[in-house]
Amino acid sequence: MAAQVELFLQTLISGFLLGGLYALIGLGMALIMGVMRIINLAHGDLMMVAMYVAYWLFTLFHIDPYLSVFVATPLLFFLGVGLQKFLINPVMKVESILPHNQVILTVGIGMVLTNLATVFFTSNYRSTPVSYASKAWYLTDYWKEAPIELSLSAPWSLSFLMAVIFTIALWFFLTKTDTGKSIRATAQDIDAAMLMGVNVGRMRVATFGIGAALVGGAGCLFIPIYYLYPTLGKQFTNIGFVITVLGGMGSTEGAIIGGLILGIFESMTATYLGMGWAPVGRFMIFVAALIFLPGGVASLLRKKRLGK
């Protein structure tokens, strides 16, 4: 019995830590979704790019992956800005039959990034063997008579902590600064924002940049605890949009909660069903959200607020 409880609690802890990182991926996607009304299907591939940046910084210059956050995040910001400015913005002006052209465009971008990574870096699995990779804190070290044994992995906790810092910084940016407020205004009502003198075009560019930067940060936080290969982006794009749907299209609070739910759920499937079934579990959550909660977590939050 104790072993069962131990397993459950341990799964819960690792799911929560994973969820914090997922939330960061989902946040970037939700932000882009909110402002531009498109799903960025190159999101995971941008993360892959950031992970390669962190990997090469570690391998060539022995820079700790947590420090390369400060290199990869700005780099990804400019990559995102460039993509939005030179590829996605022109497509917004083109007249076409299909309304989803921009989404298809992001698929094309992702395809190019993945394939280029395969050509240049081969499809080998890579990782950054940091010295603290297997360091962990154990419950019994602090509480001798504890009936169960739980552990907290150091790199996982550090990544989670950094993700929380990123999220707080984003919250501060969105609520306290002028640019942040303009971005939120654009997401709420694009015409009203334009009438209030918000430069909507620039906000779009900035949003895509910030979304890319966030996922770039997430990539750096993931690399010490995960491994890296060129096609990894696809999986994280899936995770990102499941979170976006679960959280409610374009809602940032929803994305955080959605990320935590998905992280815990995925940990549970991995423990009780097997690692290979994680994508199926993800899809189940997606379908369940579509059927039972089409507005996502955000609609629940809104209902509660209105009820007051």
Added chain:
Amino acid sequence: MKRFLPLIILAILFILPLVGLSSYIMHILILVTMWSIIGMAWNLLGGYCGQVSFGHAAFFGMGAYTAGLLYYHLGLSAWWGLLVCIPVLGVFSLVIGFICLRLRGPYFALATLALGEVLRVTAENLVKFTQGDLGILIKQRTWVEKTWYFYVILLLAAGSFFLIKKVIESKLGYYFVAIREDQDAANSLGINTTLYKTIALCLSGVLTGVAGAFYMNYMGYIDPTTVFPLYDISIVTVMVVMVGGVATYWGPVIGALIMVFLAEVIRSVPKIGAAHQTLFGILLIFIIIFLPNGIVGDFRKMVGLFKPRGALK
């Protein structure tokens, strides 16, 4: 003349194998025909009804696995898959449509995107049922010669072409286009949008599944990564239609021709072969920016680009 064009092309294609083409060229012709079926199926749903799917590999692979599993478990000829996959894919599409098509926006695109991935993982993990990564092998293919395969797929393609033409020219087709143009307006005119979107999805899914079942028979071997990949099937399907022409009868055929030939050419160049997805991606980006309605849809515009400036006036 224009009315008989499909029949004339069909007749030419029927005579083509009699000229004595090499087995490689026949292989390419078969692939082109198969891809035009998938493209036409996607076009019905994406081009006419406006519901973009990023997961046609799911339907394709499902069709292929239906044929393969019939052979593997029941010992029937895999050709029965062509018939059996019609109800299987129909029900499957109904379920997917029921879940995802009630909502608007990108939900459907997202659901289909995940669908291919989920089916791949399921096929990999249900080892007892699908043999997992080992795949399914047909021990003896029906014909050694490629000619008969070509006739089978040509008949299927001709059937799909005329079916889709009939559907688009009927009331149903007008409903589809109305939904694509403005769902609210369509709804207010009394069109049951969910129902008609689901019909489009079923037709599209079944046709793609038939192409998948043919693929099983033709190739004789499938495994989860060859029939459920995102880029090599789902996205290539989108590209076939985007390159050829969205919401045109001939677009998918032209698109399939270009894409298959392009893939063969790129793969045969030694150094560039590995980067074929990069080139496809760049082509996709180029098409979306400059020819958003594809070669058939933007034919006039394209001709205008190549004419000298003075000739435009």
